[in-house]
Amino acid sequence: MIGAGNVATKLGKTLFLKGFKIVQVMSRTQKSAESLASIIGARAISEFSEIIPDANLYLISVPDDAISEIVSKIKPVHGIVAHTSGAVGMDILQKSSGSFGVFYPLQTFSKFREADFSVIPVCIEASDSETRQNLADIASQISKDVRFIDSFQRSRIHLAAVFVNNFTNYMYTLGEEILDKNDISFDILHPLIRETAEKIQQQNPRKAQTGPAIRNDKKVILKHLGMLKDEPEIQKIYQLISEQISKSSIKKS
Amino acid sequence: MIGAGNVATKLGKTLFLKGFKIVQVMSRTQKSAESLASIIGARAISEFSEIIPDANLYLISVPDDAISEIVSKIKPVHGIVAHTSGAVGMDILQKSSGSFGVFYPLQTFSKFREADFSVIPVCIEASDSETRQNLADIASQISKDVRFIDSFQRSRIHLAAVFVNNFTNYMYTLGEEILDKNDISFDILHPLIRETAEKIQQQNPRKAQTGPAIRNDKKVILKHLGMLKDEPEIQKIYQLISEQISKSSIKKS
Structure with missing residues (x-):
């Protein structure tokens, strides 16, 4: 998980509860990374150099303006790099090393409200059909409403x-x-x-x-x-x- | 009940189910009066002359523009004359014979949706304190949220x-x-x-x-x-x- 804000927290918790192993949570500050990492059994990091290269998925869940910087700083990885933004096109991820995509849960998230992901539409887009299927498989584990939506539609x-x-x-x-x-x-x-x-x-x-x-x-x-x-x-x-x-x-x- | 539209229907049904006796339903056409009257054990009428004078409450639940005409045509009655409109002041009822007031359920009503009156705020205003209490007592039978609201606030x-x-x-x-x-x-x-x-x-x-x-x-x-x-x-x-x-x-x- 790259990011530890509202969306990252809700998504991280839900994936964790569905049995996914969250290896690392990265955030600008070690402290905010820790607050999420500690509840989902992950390691908190705050440096790009600490990112392991062999995770299946690198989920970038940060403010829209910060995505581009993260993509340019992340070192080559083996897994899928995906962002969770509604407003940002998939193109922004083209500089990343391998397969990439978008994993956009269409909902408004608040600190004080539980999010029921099972009814939240998850919009999927990907660099290739295999990645698309992989992202859809993950999304199906948390939501009953998974849709393939391209950047224009999104x-x-x-x-x-x-x-x-x-x-x-x-x-x-x-x-x-x-x-x-x-x-x-x-x-x-x-x-x-x-x-x-x-x-x-x-x-x-x-x-x-x-x-x-x-x-x-x-x-x-x-x-x-x-x-x-x-x-x-x-x-x-x-x-x-x-x-x-x-x-x-x-x-x- | 004077009127047989959406609000009259929802209100009439709810009052009926709470044990109130609905004596008459009046509407412009006998047919629409009957469609409501038949389900709440009331008699359908379409003429002002047929209105009985000794009901406890005459609830005018019609489009805002039609209230004034009804007030001028209704003959003297013993009970409370009240309208259910949010936008119309209580003044409009001053021409009616005795005590009068407003019984405004603050909700949007649709034919295809059940209305749960227990959570709907009912705004009460009246010509005098006794009438006010009588209207509030009736409102309390169907809603947990009864408020005294004057025409300006309403x-x-x-x-x-x-x-x-x-x-x-x-x-x-x-x-x-x-x-x-x-x-x-x-x-x-x-x-x-x-x-x-x-x-x-x-x-x-x-x-x-x-x-x-x-x-x-x-x-x-x-x-x-x-x-x-x-x-x-x-x-x-x-x-x-x-x-x-x-x-x-x-x-x-």
């Missing part, structure tokens, strides 16, 4: 993930801010947020759309814009999204 | 709900569109969407924010804007939300 999945994860979370933040200002506890929205997410597991979101914008209910929209008059930027977000939703309703009918 | 909750429900659902739609164009099945995002919603039940969304915008990762943001070049309006949404998220990160630090 970059689009990552963009879509920004909308449904990052931007959705920002919608939650705006909801929280509106309630905060009016001394209402955010937890009143928890069941609604949960149901909104559950609903589209059964029905596609286009069909699930409700609210003033899809009804083109100008009275309510104007009332809401009025409530946001002191926050012109949030007002602009409200207006722009509402316009788009209204347009999509016209397209449909 | 209007803000409704605005916040537009962000976390309607706009979030639109973010899902954009995610789906991006995948559709690249022949990737939307279900690959289901676990991510679910986890994004679950996460903020434990941690506030401001702290849960991740992604290129909060990191101010201009390289990835530019790449994403490039991918959206053929959809200037979606590009604009991406840009506007990313700017706001980036700003919030500056405010924090």
